Amino acid sequence: MRIATYNVNGVNGRLPVLLRWLGETAPDIVCLQELKAPQEKFPEQAIKDAGYHALWHGQKSWNGVAILARSGQPAEIRRALPGDPEDVHSRYIEATVDGIVVGCLYLPNGNPAPGPKFDYKLRWFERLTAHAATLLASGKPVVLTGDYNVMPTDLDVYKPEKWVEDALFRPEVRTAFKTLVAQGWTDAIRKLYPDEKIYTFWDYFRNAYGRDAGLRIDHFLLSPAVSKRLVAAGVNREVRGWEKSSDHAPVWIEL
DNA sequence: ATGCCGTGGAAACCACGA
Numbered sequence: 001m002r003i004a005t006y007n008v009n010g011v012n013g014r015l016p017v018l019l020r021w022l023g024e025t026a027p028d029i030v031c032l033q034e035l036k037a038p039q040e041k042f043p044e045q046a047i048k049d050a051g052y053h054a055l056w057h058g059q060k061s062w063n064g065v066a067i068l069a070r071s072g073q074p075a076e077i078r079r080a081l082p083g084d085p086e087d088v089h090s091r092y093i094e095a096t097v098d099g100i101v102v103g104c105l106y107l108p109n110g111n112p113a114p115g116p117k118f119d120y121k122l123r124w125f126e127r128l129t130a131h132a133a134t135l136l137a138s139g140k141p142v143v144l145t146g147d148y149n150v151m152p153t154d155l156d157v158y159k160p161e162k163w164v165e166d167a168l169f170r171p172e173v174r175t176a177f178k179t180l181v182a183q184g185w186t187d188a189i190r191k192l193y194p195d196e197k198i199y200t201f202w203d204y205f206r207n208a209y210g211r212d213a214g215l216r217i218d219h220f221l222l223s224p225a226v227s228k229r230l231v232a233a234g235v236n237r238e239v240r241g242w243e244k245s246s247d248h249a250p251v252w253i254e255l
Numbered sequence: 256a257t258g259c260c261g262t263g264g265a266a267a268c269c270a271c272g273a
Contacts, residue, residue: 009272010262034272036263061263062271109273149273168273203273204260215273247261247273 001098001255002027004236005145005218007106007201007248011035011064014246015043021239021250022050028070029097031104032056033147034246035064035090042066059090065104065146069097077101083127091124100226101135105146110167118167121149125176129183135223136184142223144185147248149217150177152187155197156216168217186227188220188253193233200235201248209240218251229255 004027008014011032022030030052035042039058047054047068055074056066067074074095081092091106105128110121135142150173154160163169181187189198199214208214222230232254240249 013262034262109271111271111273163273166273201273203258205258206260217273244261 002252003029003143003145003255004250004252005031005220006250007033007147007218007246009034009036009246009248011037012041012043014244015046017239017242017245019046019050021236022052025236025252027252029102030068031102031145032066032068033104033106035066036062037064055093055095057090057093063090063106065090065093065106067093067095067097067102067104071098074102081124081127082131099141101140101142103135103142103144105144107147107149109149110173113165113167113170121167122172122176125173129176129180132180132185133183140223141225143226144221145219147217148177148219150174151215151217152177158213158215168215181221184224185221188222188230188233189251191227191230198235200251202240204247218248220251220253226255231255
């Protein structure tokens with residue numbers, strides 16, 4: 001079974017690319033972030049025609065997350081992270097698909113740092129970590145995937161020294177990611193490729209993709225029951241080179 | 256060193272992204 005995550009940066013503007021990628025790689029389960037579409041503007045029919053049932057939580061202009069599944073309608077568990085009823089951003093959706101609890105997340109960017117946006121990022125990270133502990137304690141097979149907006153280590157940045165003050169790489173967020181993983185999660189890409197330079201994002205500017213000036217910020221965290229089943233993982237980096245591409249590339253795992 | 260590009264929404268610019 002193949003599970004993929006893709007920050008599409010606008011699900012409607014990205015629809016041709018998204019459909020082409022779905023057709024070529026045929027993942028069984030897909031997590032999408034940055035829909036940038038209100039609930040009623042999600043391209044449900046086009047996704048259905050491509051062979052996927054969809055669960056989504058839209059928002060006007062920004063954010064927005066979705067879970068797609070070939071096997072049937074994802075069974076919704078929640079469409080927000082617990083812990084802050086005042087938080088109206090559509091950044092988390094969770095459903096059971098094929099016996100796996102799938103959490104699809106879009107962690108806040110946090111720039112500029114320091115500042116209120118960075119504070120929001122750290123608070124969101126704390127809520128995610130608390131919820132992740134609950135998920136682990138359930139003993140169920142869980143996949144927590146999406147755009148974490150964190151480069152966990154120097155290996156995940158093309159030029160680490162340029163990013164030390166950035167909200168995606170400051171010590172606080174690297175520590176937060178490490179704390180989360182230490183609960184007992186497996187970073188799928190790093191389990192299979194502990195020492196390889198692997199990126200999931202390239203800026204639109206400065207020919208970043210051509211120069212391979214990338215970041216690894218889209219991650220798969222697997223609970224022990226899922227980690228045992230992991231057989232392969234990778235990045236569809238060629239998708240980043242397609243016409244009208246997102247600045248992220250899809251990431252996938254094979255169970 | 257720098258939102259230099261891209262998206263969406265509102266209004267012919269702005270917010271936001273990483």
